[in-house]
Amino acid sequence: MERRDFLKGIAMAAATAAVARVAEGQVRPSPAGSLATVRDDGHWEKAPCRFCGTGCHVQVGTKDGRVVAIQGDAQAAVNRGLLCVKGYHVGLALYGRDRLTRPQLRRPDGSYAAITWEQAIDVIASRIEARPERFAFYGSGQWTIPEGYAASKMVKAGLGTNNVEANARLCMASAATGYLAVYGVDEPAGCYDDLDACNVLITWGNNPAEMHPVLFSRVMDRRSRGENITLIDIGTRRTRTTGFAQHYLEFKPNTDLAIANGIAHLLLRENTYDRTFVEAHCAFRGLEAQSPTLQGEAISFDEYKRRMAEYTPEHVEQISGVPAAQIRMLAGLFGQRDLRITSLWCMGMNQHTRGTAINALVHSVHLLSGHFGKPGDAPTSLTGQPSACGTVREVGTLGHQLPGGRLVAKPEHRAQSEALWNLPAGRISEHIGPHTIEMFRRFNTAAADGGDIDTMWVQVTNPGQTMPNAHAYFDRARALGKFLIVSDVYPTLTTRAADLILPSAMWVEKNGMFGNSERRTQQWFKMVAPPGEARDDCWQTIAVARRLFDRGFAGMRDKDGKFLFHTERDGREVPIWDFRHYYDVNVDERLFEEYRSFSRVKHKDLAPYSEYVAARGLRWPVVERDGAWHETRFRFVEGEDPYVARGKGVQFYHSTSHDDRAQIWFHPYEPPPESPDEAYPFWLCTGRVLEHWHSGSMTMRIPPLRRAMPQSYVEMNRADARRLGVQDGETVVVESRRGSIEIPVWIEGRGRPPAGSVFVPFFDERLRINELTLEAFDPFSKQPDYKKCAVRIRKRGARGSAAP
C-alpha cells in the first residue's frame, strides 16, 4: 500500500470513529495500540493541547525527531477525538522559522550577543544575589505544574520573598475570588459533564463558539441529536455564539451585576427561589460598610431581600438596557425546579473591575434557585490558558499564595509549607508579594520613586503585549535601567525589551503537566528535542537556584543544608542543574510527588504521577478506594465528592461561615471607573479570535492560521462607520487617554458591536491595543478590566471624533 493511502486510511478511520462517538455522545475505549498498528512508520503519544484551558487531548505523531501529525484523542473524555482549528494545527506551533535557539545578552549599544548558558545563568544569579528582595518572577497559566511549583519554591522558599506572579492574574483571578467568597475554596464544583445534561445553557459575556469550540460543539451535538437545549447569550456584542442562541440579551457594559440582581429580585418576589435548598445549605453575605473584605459580613435573609428590592425588572432595564421581559424570562427559567441550568463565563465576567462581585452574584443566583449540585445544574468559569487552574491557582504561583490553596497571610500555612519544604521556621516571608499590576508598576517606576523591583524574569508569557496601559506598565522600565530576563520560544514584544533572552523548549519538547478548567490534571512526556540550545523552563529555574546555592546563598539550602531541589537516585544525588543530567531522572515526577503533599489541605487531593501517565487526566479530588484511584465529577455532593459526609446531601465543607453553608451574596450595581464621554465617546472592548491564541506568538507562526486571520482590526457598527464616514477596511485612529493606534475597520465583521462600541482583538503585536486599555482592577482579585474603557475614533488625518 502506498504511504499516502496509508495516511488516508488513518484519517478516514479517525473521522468515522469520531462520527460514532459524537452520535453516541460518549467516549468508547479504542482498541489498544490501534494507532500504532495503522501507522507503523512513526510513533504516537498522548498530550493535552498546548493552547486553551479546555484541556483537549491529542495524539501526537512523531517521526525522525519531528512532530508530523496530530489526531484528536479518541479516549479523551474532554474532546472525544475532536479538535478545534488551533488544536488541529498545534503541531506546527513548534516549527516557525524564528525559534529562539541561543541565550542572548543585550550589549550597551542595544544589539544582542550570543552567550553560553553558563554565562546566562551567572548573569541571573548575580542579579538576584545582589538584591534578592528586588527580584520578581513572572510566569503564566502556561507554566506546567512542575515549572510553576519550581518557580514558586525558588522565590518563596529560596529567596524568602513572595515576589512571584503569573498572568493568570489578568484572566481568571476574579473567578478564583468569586469561588472563595461563595464556597470558601477555589475552582468549579461542576465539570464539563454538565454540558451533557443541561436543558438551559447561559453564556455570560462568553463566546465559547470561538474561544472554547470543542466544548461548545458538545452542546450543539446534543441539539443535532434532537435534544431540546435553550441557549441564552448575555453579552455586550453579538458573536458567533449569539448565532446559535434562542435568546440574546445585550447589556450596557458593566451592568451585568444589575441583571443578576434582577433575577434574584424576581425569585424572591415571586417566591420561586428554592427555599428548601437555601434553608439547608446557604447563608447570606454583603460587603462591610467600612474596609470591605472578600469574606464580607453575614446578613439576614430579610436584609438580603431588602437590598434586592430595588432591582425590579424595570429598574434593571433602565440600568442595563435589557428589556424587563427578558429579565422575567431568565428569572422564570431559574424558578423552574425541573430544568437543569448551566452558566458559563470566562474573561467577560473576570476582566471586570467588579469581577469578584459578578462572579459571586451568578453563583448566588444558582444557589438561590437551587440550580446547583445536580448534573447540568452548575455555575462554571472557563479558563483561557492550559494550566491557569493546575499551576497558578492550585500550585499558587501568586504573591499571596502558597501551594495547595494556602495563604501567605496565615502563619499556620507558612509553617506547614516550611515543614513540607524542610525549611527553618520563619524562612517564608509574611509579607504578601505585589499583584501583577503592582509588580509591573514597581518595575516601571524609578527606585527613588518607590520602584523597588529592578530585576524581573518572565517565563512563558508576553507582558509586553498583554499588560494594560502598556506605555505606563511595560515600556518605561528599559529607560529606567531595569533588567528584564525573558525565557520564550519566539521573539515577542517582551523579548524585544529584554536584556537577557533565554530560548525555551515548548510543549512536547519537554515533559509536562497541566490542569484544565474542570479540575482535570493531565500529563505528557517529552517526544522531540527542542531546537538549538533551547532548554526547559523548569531546568532554567533549577539551574539558577543551584548557582546561588553554589555561591553560598543560604536560602537555597533546606534546614539540613541540602539543595532545595535535591534529587537522588539509588542513594546518589543527580545533578539536575546540569542539563546533560536533567533527564537522568523524571524531574517532573519528583516535583509533582513533592507538590502532591500540599494538595490535601483544601481537599484537592492528587493521585500519584503514574496514574496521570495512564489516564487522559483525572479530576481532583482523586482519592484511593478499594485499591484504585477515583476522580470526582461534582464537588460538595454526596455520592460524588468523597469529602461530603454521608446523609448530608450537599455539604460546603470549606464554608467561610464554618457551618457547611455556601454564601449567597448581595452586591449593588456600580458604574465603571471609565465610561464614554464627550471627548472619548466609544466603548472599547478587547478580546480574542478563533484562529489565534492570546498574544499570537505561536499561532501567528502557523501559516494557515496567520493567513486565515492575518492582522487585527477594529470591529465597528455600521451606523457608527457611516457617521464617521469610514469604509470597510479603511484605517482609522483609535485613541484613549493612554495611547492610540492606527488600525483597519471591519464593519460588522465576525462580531457585531452595538452602536457606540468597538471591539479589537489583542493577538497582533503590530497593533498593540493594550496601549489604550485601562489598568483599573477589581479590589479583591486585583484583575484589570480589559473589556471596557473609553476611546475616540477618527479617520486617519482627520481631527476630532464623531459621537456615536
Next chain:
Amino acid sequence: MPVSGMVLVLSDEPAVRDSALEALEREPGLTLGQRVGDRLPLVAETSSTPTCMALLERLATIEGVRAVLPVFHDFSDEPGDGQEERLDGAS
C-alpha cells in the same frame, strides 16, 4: 501534501443535506465516508497546510454544512523551517 480527517455536521433537512453532499462530491481532493445521520466523515488531501485551512473555511460556507470538526492532521510532507516570514519582517 497534508492529509486531514474531519467530520462535517450537515443540515437535518434532507433536501438541504443532499444539496450539500452534491457540492462536497464536486470538491477535488475529498473522499467522503459513510454518513451517520447528519454526520459525515471525510478525508481531504491538499497541496499545503494553508490550502487545507482554506478548504476548511470553504467547506463551512457550503449551504447545508453546519460545522466542520477537524480530527486528524498529517503534515509530515510539509517543509519545516522557512515556511513563514518573520513577524517583524526580518529575514
